[in-house]
Amino acid sequence: MIILGIILLVIGLIVGIPVLTTIGAVLAVAGAVLAILGGTGRRIGGRAHWF
Structure with missing residues (x-):
């Protein structure tokens, strides 16, 4: 998600498209927020790991 965001940014x-x-x-x-929360061991969306 971070990479897609940077590419779109x-x-x-x-191109100049706001x-x-x-x-x-x-x-x-x-x-970035999800990566930080996942790295601290918090469950995100009820899942302990995202694959």
Whole structure:
């Protein structure tokens, strides 16, 4: 999710589409938060591991 967010963010900045930039930033932040919570051992969405 982080990688997809960064890709959309870069494409949005290069092409100049603000919607892609916004969606990319949201996905990157959400992915980072989920990665941090998963790394601390918290269950996310009722699952202990995401595969």
